[in-house]
Amino acid sequence: MDKFSRRALLGAAAATAAVSAVGTPALAAAPQSGKQAPGFYRYMVGSIEITVVNDGVSRMPITEGFVENASKDDVNAALQAAFLEKDFYAGPYNPVVINNGAKLALVDTGTGEQAFKASKGLNGRLPLSLAAAGIDPAAVDAVIISHYHGDHINGLLKADGSLAFPNAEILVPATEHNFWMDDGEMSRATKPRVVFGFKNTRRVFSAEVLKRVRTYDWNKEVIGGVTAIGTPGHTPGHTSHVVSSGAKSIYVQADVTHAPFLFARHPEWHFMLDVEPVAAEATRRKVYDMLVAERMLVQGFHYPFPSVGHVEKSGTGYREVLVNWTPLI
Numbered sequence: 001m002d003k004f005s006r007r008a009l010l011g012a013a014a015a016t017a018a019v020s021a022v023g024t025p026a027l028a029a030a031p032q033s034g035k036q037a038p039g040f041y042r043y044m045v046g047s048i049e050i051t052v053v054n055d056g057v058s059r060m061p062i063t064e065g066f067v068e069n070a071s072k073d074d075v076n077a078a079l080q081a082a083f084l085e086k087d088f089y090a091g092p093y094n095p096v097v098i099n100n101g102a103k104l105a106l107v108d109t110g111t112g113e114q115a116f117k118a119s120k121g122l123n124g125r126l127p128l129s130l131a132a133a134g135i136d137p138a139a140v141d142a143v144i145i146s147h148y149h150g151d152h153i154n155g156l157l158k159a160d161g162s163l164a165f166p167n168a169e170i171l172v173p174a175t176e177h178n179f180w181m182d183d184g185e186m187s188r189a190t191k192p193r194v195v196f197g198f199k200n201t202r203r204v205f206s207a208e209v210l211k212r213v214r215t216y217d218w219n220k221e222v223i224g225g226v227t228a229i230g231t232p233g234h235t236p237g238h239t240s241h242v243v244s245s246g247a248k249s250i251y252v253q254a255d256v257t258h259a260p261f262l263f264a265r266h267p268e269w270h271f272m273l274d275v276e277p278v279a280a281e282a283t284r285r286k287v288y289d290m291l292v293a294e295r296m297l298v299q300g301f302h303y304p305f306p307s308v309g310h311v312e313k314s315g316t317g318y319r320e321v322l323v324n325w326t327p328l329i
């Protein structure tokens with residue numbers, strides 16, 4: 001700020017103070033809200049209605065090993081290049097609800113009601129976002145799961161362990177289910193995060209949940225207009241979904257990349273949560289080259305809300321261009 005404008009501002013502040021001192025009549029300051037707006041965003045894919053329902057964000061300290069093949073300094077440089085705080089990873093969580101006119105389906109569940117208390121409202125916000133969007137959990141016909149990491153499955157249960165979506169079938173990728181429910185795979189797991197993943201899966205997939213589970217296969221329709229696409233690597237059965245109606249389609253990518261400001265910019269980075277990092281990188285490049293070539297919209301679970309946009313080539317990686325807000329759908 002130059003001297004002139006700073007002096008002008010200081011003068012204005014002094015004038016305001018003088019007016020207050022002589023006692024302006026009762027115009028009380030409006031109380032600050034201190035609360036964020038509910039996070040839901042709606043759009044159409046042909047005749048299919050999509051509602052993005054935000055579940056909050058994570059806040060994870062960045063340690064050496066956060067990216068297996070890049071240093072903490074490299075990760076911090078990428079965060080600062082995106083104008084973000086260094087040393088912490090704020091990864092957004094954005095499940096979507098798909099209404100194809102016949103079924104109301106939630107894709108991935110977020111971190112769960114229990115996480116809301118534990119994080120002091122930073123995440124576990126899906127029930128609030130659903131309520132704000134006017135979606136009753138009891139009206140959800142199907143929960144479609146992309147993969148078995150906690151931020152995608154924990155919300156199947158309420159804090160008391162009961163079913164969060166009591167009338168829903170739980171549709172899971174067969175390859176993913178077979179991996180995480182296999183005792184042999186569990187006994188061979190060595191990475192601590194994978195070992196934890198097995199424990200968490202066994203906790204969430206309780207007898208009540210398992211009663212409602214139906215597996216689905218890649219390259220088949222899961223519900224009308226929603227096709228499962230195998231995108232393995234992040235987990236062995238990691239699955240994306242293409243939603244199509246008429247001439248329109250959108251790629252619901254789940255965790256092909258985590259937050260794009262790190263992992264679309266750096267497709268070569270092996271995130272510590274990738275179970276099979278080399279396969280994850282190959283999948284990421286293949287999917288993103290396709291998204292660029294086809295100019296196809298992508299809905300990214302870990303993209304910043306409302307987490308839908310296009311991607312373009314940028315340097316040695318990719319850059320997301322998020323959609324513009326629109327008041328009418």
Ligand SMILES: [Zn+2]
Pocket residue numbers: 149151152255301302
């Ligand atoms: Zn995830």
